[in-house]
Every structure is written in C-alpha cells, then in structure tokens.
Amino acid sequence: MIVLVPGVLALLPSYAGLVDPVAPLRAACLDAVSSFDGPVSVVGTPQGVRVGESLLVACGRSDTVRGDYLVVANGSACRTEKAPGHLDERAAAFDAAIERALLANDADALAALDETLATELWADVAGLRELAGLLPGHDRPTVHYADDPFGVQYWVMSWQTEGEQR
Numbered sequence: 097m098i099v100l101v102p103g104v105l106a107l108l109p110s111y112a113g114l115v116d117p118v119a120p121l122r123a124a125c126l127d128a129v130s131s132f133d134g135p136v137s138v139v140g141t142p143q144g145v146r147v148g149e150s151l152l153v154a155c156g157r158s159d160t161v162r163g164d165y166l167v168v169a170n171g172s173a174c175r176t177e178k179a180p181g182h183l184d185e186r187a188a189a190f191d192a193a194i195e196r197a198l199l200a201n202d203a204d205a206l207a208a209l210d211e212t213l214a215t216e217l218w219a220d221v222a223g224l225r226e227l228a229g230l231l232p233g234h235d236r237p238t239v240h241y242a243d244d245p246f247g248v249q250y251w252v253m254s255w256q257t258e259g260e261q262r
Contacts, residue, residue, distance in 0.1 A: 099255075103146075103220055125241070140226075172218060207228040209221050
C-alpha cells in the first residue's frame, strides 16, 4: 500500500492552535494513514518526513521500516494572490498535470516533473519522483482529499497493491 499526504507543517502537533485551520485535510490524512497494517517507510523531504512520522504517531504507529510507503509531497503554493508564493498563472496547469499523473498511475510523468518549474512554484515534488518508482503493481488511487486551501495544492491519496483487499 502507498499513501500520499502533503508535508504541511500545520499538521504537526507543535503548530496546533485553538482552531484547526486544516481540519478537513487532517481528517483525510489520518483516515488514509490509519489504513496501514504493516511496517511503513516515510518518503519525502526532511520536512515531509517529519510530518509523515507525526501522522503515523497520531495513528498509533511507530514502526517506520520497509513495508508500505507514506509519501509526503504537495503541489504548487502559488495558486492565489494570498498563497505563500503569490499567484503564478502556471500553477493551476502544473498541478493539473500532477493530478492527472497521480490518477492514471503515470510513473513516467511523475518522474519527469520539471524541477525548475516546481521550485519556482514552491511545489514539494521530491516525494512524487520517489512515488514514480513505487507505483508499478498498484491499483488506481483512492482520493481522500484534493484541494488548495491557502493557495497550496494538497492531495491525500492511497494505492492498494493490485488485488490487495484492505
């Protein structure tokens, strides 16, 4: 099984406040991550790994060794004027291409993501390149969440191994 979540720091307990600004995202992440039933490897940038490990702990998991994969990545942070990277007209098309690749299990498209454009759009796609190598042999994803609160594109998805029942 593979689960994709965003590496948004607001998911960390140390960033908690009186009001949870990412409540629907958090719920989707916890729902997807709770479906793991074996050891899990977290894949992503150092920030992403920190968020991923925190989500595993929140689900009562601490066994982060090879097995299933928790991939941490997100799309652009330039989708609106108030986004962290401000509005960039290229962001929507960039994110749409990523979403198409994720939904189609298109490992080649994920592996070929433009790193320069990703950097310009404040997208954390390192984990998506890793995901490209993990997708063969998996069914199409279940989408738990796909939205762009705060002008940042987040996805929460899970993939079962072909024929796997959970």
